[in-house]
Amino acid sequence: MRRTATVVGLLLALALAGGALPGASNAGDSHRTDLSAAEKIRVETVTRAAGAFADAERYEAMQAGATTSIETPDRLAFSHFSANLPKQDEMRFRLGNALFRKLWVASPSSTQASDGLGPLYNARSCESCHKEDGRGHPPEGSADATSMFLRLAHGPKSDAEREALAKHLALNFPDPIYGRQLQDKAVPGVSAEGAMTIDYTEIPFAYPDRSIVHLRKPTYGVSGLNYGPLARDTTLSPRMAPAMIGLGLIEAIADSDIASGADPGDLNGDGVSGRQQPVHDSNGALRIGRFGWKAENATIRDQSAHAFLGDIGISTPDLPSPSGDCTELEQQCISMPNGEQTRLGKGEAPENVLSMVTFYSRHLAVPARRKASFPETLAGKALFYQSGCIACHRPKYVTRKDWPDAALRFQLIWPYSDFLLHDMGDGLADGQQVGEASGNEWRTPALWGIGLTKTVSGHSFFLHDGRARSLEEAILWHGGEAIKARDSYAKLAREDRQKLISFLESL
DSSP states (O other): OHHHHHHHHHHHHHHHHHOOOOOBOOOOGGGOTTSOHHHHHHHHHHTSBOOOOSSOOTTTTSTTGGGOBOSOOSTTTTSOBOTTOOGGGHHHHHHHHHHHHOOOBOSSOSOTTSBOOOSEESOSSHHHHSGGGOOOOOOOTTOOSTTEEEEEEBOOOSHHHHHHHHTTSOSOBOBTTTBTBOOOEEOTTSOOOOEEEEEEEEEEEEOTTSOEEEEEEEEEEEEOOSSOOOOTTOEEEEEEOOOOTTHHHHHTSOHHHHHTTOOTTOTTOSSOOOBOOEEEOTTSOEEEOOBSTTOOBSSHHHHHHHHIIIIIOOOOSSSOOTTTTOOTTOHHHHTSOOOOOGGGOSSSSOHHHHHHHHHHHHTBOOBOOSSTTSHHHHHHHHHHHHTTGGGTSOOOEEOOTTOSSGGGTTOEEOOOOOOOEEEOOGGGOOOOOBTTBOTTEEEOOOOTTGGGHHHHHSSOOBSTTSOBSSHHHHHHTOOGGGHHHHHHHHTSOHHHHHHHHHHHHTO
């Protein structure tokens, strides 16, 4: 496997260095400071959107470049490391994997390197939410809500809060009692905050050919609140854990390539705007957000630190709050012992833990495409393009040539996302502002690996809250800036709609 991946990586590098691959351009690589003038031309050529669909594009099946996993696409398809990861880094990946799966326990404990859980929390490990490194699920039947939770927030109420938002020093503001996230679990001696409730209403969608699909519209609430009522202006935003693959490659995409797709004033008149989410990283630098459902984090490390704190109640050097998301009005929680050990380093998950989990998350490989060159897949790809889906789901990038991590450097990748904020319409709105993102806006998710969701995660729930029970339902929920693409899909003949779905299933 490693030898094959190395050969493919060499071929990709040769193509970028001197060969031209087919296609037509939406790349903004003229601002790439990591490339020579000749390399800019070649990268612009190789990342052009496809213009012909009789055959698969060159190297298209290796959708994550030389990092692509060619292991068997089974239940563990999302758990392999980057195929070109240097041998000396494999142990670091495995240690990160062990920490990702580790079950944290309440303090005090004899296992001092593993205590610090909560006191309020949603999960005891990263793996609890990202089972087999795949996506989470809404509570269905006997399934619990471990991999889905409610974000709590309100907008600015004062000049100081408005200024904090304007300067990107805050994304929004927490509920005064329950903080930023509703935690439905607690360590012994502490009461959990409450529970998420979901009620579904079936909504029929009629295709032009008169066939009917029923969509389910969720209504969210909370029950069993143990510390008093939520503030009246606190909004509830459901979030389902996303799949973990390809994160390092997304991080290695040049900022200018993401910025090139933004059109906040819709100057080209196509009905699709796309806006950047400026956020401060853990070092205080203002960056383009590219992780999270509303692009609220700029780096994998930031995303990991926030998950440790909000989901598990574990402090890190970047977010040193040993009581997790507890507020001053939850004194029962604040008074509990924590798991910080000075001899081990700052935070309950000190630097070596946070860095290894970040490394692991950075190198979870994207599986190779299946059936990329099959006629039905190619026909579906043509329909995906013709329906206008690539206006947001931008197909290709070449990662930065000067990226510090050599395994992720200068890779031709197909994530199918522009990583920008888009208004998705009232149907998907959560009413919660997150930085620049309004209550109607969401970051375009990457599509690679989406066809293996059921294989890896055992279900087919999609979108930020899992309301869609199939890829078809996920498409039909698209509104706002995506309404033209949704309507184009709906107008297709039934067999053509299935071809488009077949293309998505090949990713």
